[in-house]
Amino acid sequence: MIDPTALKILAEIPLPNLSGNQDNLQYGIYEKTDYWNFSERVDWNITDSWKVFVRYGQFKANSTSRTRPTPSTSRCRAATATA
Numbered sequence: 001m002i003d004p005t006a007l008k009i010l011a012e013i014p015l016p017n018l019s020g021n022q023d024n025l026q027y028g029i030y031e032k033t034d035y036w037n038f039s040e041r042v043d044w045n046i047t048d049s050w051k052v053f054v055r056y057g058q059f060k061a062n063s064t065s066r067t068r069p070t071p072s073t074s075r076c077r078a079a080t081a082t083a
Contacts, residue, residue: 035061 016024039057046052 031064033061033063035059 014025014027018024018026037057037059039055041053041055044052
């Protein structure tokens with residue numbers, strides 16, 4: 001008998017949709033990233049020997065991606081075994 005956890009993992013592996021034994025799965029990947037980047041630096045030369053700087057930076061990103069096949073192509077046949 002195969003472990004139930006292994007069966008759940010196998011169920012997530014998509015079936016091939018191309019012929020052959022390698023490189024036989026093809027699907028599109030949707031990826032969208034919106035980002036905002038702000039970076040600023042201020043230098044203040046008080047004297048020739050006293051110099052001060054301040055730096056501030058902020059980065060925001062929203063990423064949306066679907067890297068797995070659609071549910072209609074991600075079904076795998078359940079594995080069975082006999083002892």
